[in-house]
Amino acid sequence: MGAEHISRWESGALAHAVSDPFGQGPLPWLRGNEHYFSDTGRLIPWYAEPERPGCRGPRSANDVNRQIKGFASAGAVAPGESIDFHVTVDPPQQFSIDVYRIGHYAGHGATKVTTSPRLSGIVQPPPLTANRTVSCHHWWLSWRLQIPSYWSIGAYVAVLTTANGYRSHIPFTVRDNGPADLLLLLPDITWQSYNLYPEDGRTGASFYHAWDGRGRLLGEREAAVTVSFDRPYAGAGLPLHIGHAYDFVRWAERYGYDLAYADARDLHAGRVDPSRYRGLVFPGHDEYWSIPMRRTVEAARDQGTSLVFLSANTMYWQVELSPSPSGVPDRLLTCRKRRGPGKSALWREADRAEQHLLGIQYAGRVPEPHPMVVRNADHWLWESTGAGEGDELPGLVAGEADRYFPRTSLPPHLRRILLAHSPYRDARGTTRHQETSLYRAPSGALVFASGTFAWSPALDRPGHVDPRVQRATANLLDRICKRD
Known part of the structure; x- marks a missing residue:
């Protein structure tokens, strides 16, 4: 099948995913067999680890049907704090959230640390859009997770699964302020910059792409200037390039390096x-x-x-962070790139190469x-x-x-x-x-x-x-x- 016959948003693929030859990498709870077209038109696998013969796992949710999609109220939280999950489920049905911690774990790559009770899923309101900025800050709370004091700091993923077997993901970080040899900084600001949610051929936008009225993908000149953290990640709910961070985490924890964890917004806000x-x-x-x-x-x-x-x-690129409409700090991300009057957002063109x-x-x-x-x-x-x-x-x-x-x-x-x-x-x-x-x-x-x-x-x-x-x-x- 030729590339011209594929509607990428219908396949659940990230339209720009081919810029990363490694995709998201092998994840222990997700064995997808999606395939994508490279810039040269060749068919390439999304996951480095192939689907095991005879094994059929849950199906990946997409942004057209929104079988299950969600986002978290914070990128990073400390033990003793809580994190809120906002989830939409269509059609409405029960769902559960399994929480995994990324690590080596004898080669498995992650371990499950908790499971939610059965939760009642609802169809949340459509995303709000303004000048290409897409936000779901008005979605109702679905589940609040209190992070136990005994949880290990690290990179976590909430895995959302509906009763009829559709699945999506929400990454987050558990951090503390204790000393360590190395501080690992997860690039959530860059993850959000590439996020095209909803990848539905109509309303999604990132710093790279948006859609026209005919469902065609537009380039950077028509892309978003501001994006919101108050929305799911496109496709399966995992950011583009997230596997690169997970590769380092698995290796470093295998060999016992003393790691602390935080994300880029923690660095921005002075929390580390x-x-x-x-x-x-x-x-x-x-x-x-x-x-x-x-x-x-x-x-x-x-x-x-x-x-x-x-x-x-x-x-x-140089970016700015600002509060959400409800006043929550650092939920809106702006990068003006080369559009309009004023200075370029390239660091090297601001004399700070x-x-x-x-x-x-x-x-x-x-x-x-x-x-x-x-x-x-x-x-x-x-x-x-x-x-x-x-x-x-x-x-x-x-x-x-x-x-x-x-x-x-x-x-x-x-x-x-x-x-x-x-x-x-x-x-x-x-x-x-x-x-x-x-x-x-x-x-x-x-x-x-x-x-x-x-x-x-x-x-x-x-x-x-x-x-x-x-x-x-x-x-x-x-x-x-x-x-x-």
Whole structure:
């Protein structure tokens, strides 16, 4: 079947999902067999782990029929606090919510921690729209979960299942303010930026897409300027790129790293104190940053806290957060991009290029995966990996890539090194280069940037694991945590 015959919103697919060659990754409670078309028209699988023969799980809800969809009142909560779930069910029927915590768990990837009572589902009012902003802040409360004091901090997913077997998801984070070696920051601001809910061919909008009156997908010029956190995520209810964060979580917890958890809005609002941690880890695609986020992270580096960026295209767009119509802080997200009067929202065009913090910056998309070519193999990052100078790590340059821009100034540093220099072809067939960067700031902090989407999946994604990347990441984190 050709791509022209697929109505992507009818299939439950995210229209822009092909920008991530890894999809959401294997999830223990969801074994989907959805397929999607790449930019070249080829059929590609959404999940890295295929459906098991003879196993038919619950069906995924979609945004046309809204069999079951929901969102949470907060992105992150602390033990002892509560989180509210707002859920719509069509047709009305009972449903349940199973809550999972992401981790290694003997290779299962998650463990169930609680199940709701049977809940009465209702059809919630249609989403409200204003100037492409879609909000469901008027939905009734469906279930309030009190987070027990004994729950482990971490990344969680609420799995919603109707009586007739449809399923959707709501991710959230449980955090605390205690010290740890590493603070893991989940990029919920970037997740919301890509959220096209409702992906129904009519009303959904993200910072990338919206629909016209004929159900055609429009580009960035007609997309939303402001999006709301008060709405479900499109499709199955899991954000695009969320699997990158989960890959790191599973690997890091398997090897016993001392992790604290928070999300990007916690960083924005000042709810986390970076001085409590030896390092901040940004495990997934983290493209959208507010001024307070950047200010806090730069101050942390300058005070000796190391920074680890395990993706690419980090901190590309500048955003603002504002309250919801009911006054709840940080529920509306605005990025003006290039439309209308005023300054561009690109950090590099505001004379604050990403390279000033990362050491490298976004260079472009990578249509097909390419090898990462090892550079400076005698550096301690590559120690005991078995990687030699010029060795190629298959598929490690994928999705999007960063590189060093010689005409852009570097951050202050004591030492700086590029640890990969990898040729790839862009969409026009032009040869470009990806680079991986590490520098030591005057404070002593290390700042690492992988420069590719493929680094986190190489840690714990079936079909993508690379032991050399696992060892190099351990070398980096062990040095930050003073394990060496």
